[in-house]
Amino acid sequence: MKITYREALNQAMCEEMERDDRVFLMGEEVAEYNGAYKVSQGMLDKFGPKRVIDTPITELGFAGLGVGAAMTGLRPIIEFMTWNFAILALDQIVNAAAKMKYMSGGQYSVPMVFRGAGGSAARVGAQHSQSLENWLANVPGLKVVMPSNPADAKGLLKAAIRDNDTVVFIENEINYGDVGTVPDGEYIIPLGKADVKRVGNDVTIVAHSRMTGFALAAAEELAKQGIDAEVIDPRTIRPLDETTILRSVAKTNRVVTVEEGWRFAGIGAEISARIMEKGFDDLDAPVIRVTGKEVPMAYAANLEAMTLPSVADIVEAARVVCGRA
Amino acid sequence: MSAEQNQGAGIMHDGVFYNAETLHQMHDSMLFIRRFEEKAGQMYGLKKIGGFCHLCNGQEAVCVGLHHASEPTDYMMTSYRDHGHILARGSDPTAVMAELLGRKGGIVKGKGGSMHMFDITKNFAGGNGIVGEQVPIGLGFGFSSWYRNDGRVTICIMGDGGINQGAVYESFNMAALWKLPIVFVVENNQYAMGTSLDRASAETQLFKRGISFKIPGMKIDGMDVLEFERKMRTAMAHARSGEGPILVEAMTYRYRGHSMSDPATYRSRAEVDEWRTGRDPIARIQGQMIEAGIATEEDFKQKDRDIKKEVAAVAKAAEEQPEPDAAELWTDVYSDPIEGAYPYPGKVS
Ligand SMILES: Cc1ncc(C[n+]2csc(CCOP(=O)(O)OP(=O)(O)O)c2C)c(N)n1
Ligand SMILES: [Mg+2]
Numbered sequence: 001m002k003i004t005y006r007e008a009l010n011q012a013m014c015e016e017m018e019r020d021d022r023v024f025l026m027g028e029e030v031a032e033y034n035g036a037y038k039v040s041q042g043m044l045d046k047f048g049p050k051r052v053i054d055t056p057i058t059e060l061g062f063a064g065l066g067v068g069a070a071m072t073g074l075r076p077i078i079e080f081m082t083w084n085f086a087i088l089a090l091d092q093i094v095n096a097a098a099k100m101k102y103m104s105g106g107q108y109s110v111p112m113v114f115r116g117a118g119g120s121a122a123r124v125g126a127q128h129s130q131s132l133e134n135w136l137a138n139v140p141g142l143k144v145v146m147p148s149n150p151a152d153a154k155g156l157l158k159a160a161i162r163d164n165d166t167v168v169f170i171e172n173e174i175n176y177g178d179v180g181t182v183p184d185g186e187y188i189i190p191l192g193k194a195d196v197k198r199v200g201n202d203v204t205i206v207a208h209s210r211m212t213g214f215a216l217a218a219a220e221e222l223a224k225q226g227i228d229a230e231v232i233d234p235r236t237i238r239p240l241d242e243t244t245i246l247r248s249v250a251k252t253n254r255v256v257t258v259e260e261g262w263r264f265a266g267i268g269a270e271i272s273a274r275i276m277e278k279g280f281d282d283l284d285a286p287v288i289r290v291t292g293k294e295v296p297m298a299y300a301a302n303l304e305a306m307t308l309p310s311v312a313d314i315v316e317a318a319r320v321v322c323g324r325a
Numbered sequence: 326m327s328a329e330q331n332q333g334a335g336i337m338h339d340g341v342f343y344n345a346e347t348l349h350q351m352h353d354s355m356l357f358i359r360r361f362e363e364k365a366g367q368m369y370g371l372k373k374i375g376g377f378c379h380l381c382n383g384q385e386a387v388c389v390g391l392h393h394a395s396e397p398t399d400y401m402m403t404s405y406r407d408h409g410h411i412l413a414r415g416s417d418p419t420a421v422m423a424e425l426l427g428r429k430g431g432i433v434k435g436k437g438g439s440m441h442m443f444d445i446t447k448n449f450a451g452g453n454g455i456v457g458e459q460v461p462i463g464l465g466f467g468f469s470s471w472y473r474n475d476g477r478v479t480i481c482i483m484g485d486g487g488i489n490q491g492a493v494y495e496s497f498n499m500a501a502l503w504k505l506p507i508v509f510v511v512e513n514n515q516y517a518m519g520t521s522l523d524r525a526s527a528e529t530q531l532f533k534r535g536i537s538f539k540i541p542g543m544k545i546d547g548m549d550v551l552e553f554e555r556k557m558r559t560a561m562a563h564a565r566s567g568e569g570p571i572l573v574e575a576m577t578y579r580y581r582g583h584s585m586s587d588p589a590t591y592r593s594r595a596e597v598d599e600w601r602t603g604r605d606p607i608a609r610i611q612g613q614m615i616e617a618g619i620a621t622e623e624d625f626k627q628k629d630r631d632i633k634k635e636v637a638a639v640a641k642a643a644e645e646q647p648e649p650d651a652a653e654l655w656t657d658v659y660s661d662p663i664e665g666a667y668p669y670p671g672k673v674s
Contacts, residue, residue, distance in 0.1 A: 028520070029518055029519055033518065033591065054524060056486070056489035057489050057517055124438075125438045125441055127441075293654065296658070298436040299439075300427035300648055302427075302651065303654050306654050
């Protein structure tokens, strides 16, 4: 069936809530407004106000509520309208949810999902356009998931809700309206598994979230120029499926990583380091990282466009890494 | 108002005399904000403004009242619903419009957009996009005035939704503990996006939110600029006297949706009309001025035509500006950039 990314997320939540009455959804505007981005459309009607709950604008408080409820065995889905606002809740995510299992010597687990829109939206400026996955992926105890298309969104969110650990699930605001085919019936994608989105032999492009689409577009362009790119979407950032990436590098010997976020200690840095550690002999050229520019996001259209990676940037990087520039 | 001014045409409002000049200023400023916001809405519709754009139609009396009750040296900061406040403060409207359009001459060089208006020359410190964020920042401005003993008051504005953030109460406590010169102003427009006040707040009388911190509260009609200005003066005097912070709840209403993308289906037409036609702050002051014989209906019609022209000229001047220079991408990240360190210009590789 062809549905949007937002509908896929909605289906995942509805199916899991039908299946397990410990699952509830809480966040700002999730109920009566049907979600700021309409991801929870119709869920209040379906499940009622006890399971689809509007909160005041108090991110730290309701994130902590989720942690506490999860410690008693409920399975909260805590929605952040966007991940920018989750910065207020980082104490509960990083200091509580991620560490509780360890700190309690295994007595308490925190089976919950923190989810919402991440990455850059269009023209919303510095405080509403940023990528925080590298912050979160740095934390042991968290699993970090970022779907790039509707099918992955559904399959991964269902897995995240069933997972017995805390899953940070970062959606992409610009992808919400994207349409894609999602398999009918129960569809679950295990966490921690990368997906080869395009098979190729000349260069491996690793990209996640919205950048996966950019990488695929770049691969089409590269094909016209005689470069056959393989595109890998890790889908789960932590734990990272390095096996799939290393297998591809063994074949192509050349790698470009792509991310919207800043370069410093970014996802590309982690991937490059792992390839250097475990696949050094497979490399014919240094890994090239395509990243967002290291500036806060400006509002002006021209500056915004300069800040974000483009398809052309990826094409250029692939040409350079293949010695074709 | 001093005794000398207490002469000639004007309005005596609960013991305070407003002369004709002040009344015209307040009226014109409110009307300018209204027309400016309408223009911004139009420009958004034409896709000349992008992203999030939050208009303040209906809330003009709060913007103008705050400005008139304060000194230019007083500090002010607010949320993303900031156009009206910065305009009331006297910032260049062309620079504000250019900011909305993301142009070079924008008030923050096109870097901030609608949500991030700043004007240090007017002591206006944003323009903050994260709900509640400006409250601890305002605490810091107030602290600075206490530290320097500079006699300034900080006007720290938040929404009825924003007041629920935890950091607000941390700030209230410190402000009261150290008797900092701050007026916390809640613009209670009764909605936070689609959430009505009673669905988000256990205590809906927001002026009471400071009680457990011993912060006195005042609830003021924010649809009557004279009433609001007059009472706001007493709040300012309280903060300036060294007695500590005070909390003002301004009762107001936003006529438009939360932002340009919000159809506002969570409230009834009748409710909006009740405020819009029954309590409009511009119509109100016009009525008061006509009654006092200071202006006629025809004067106001003419004024409206003039202001519309002025706003159109502002929009035109802003639109004629180019986008920011590409080199601006790398400026303003640090005050003291370290040579060779990030951020650096450069190609992908
Ligand atoms: C921390 C945070 N959470 C959520 C948002 C999204 N958001 C933007 S405005 C808003 C509603 C705020 O309402 P209120 O404080 O009443 O101010 P108003 O918009 O009415 O002026 C929300 C939830 C945000 N910007 N920051
Ligand atoms: Mg409000």
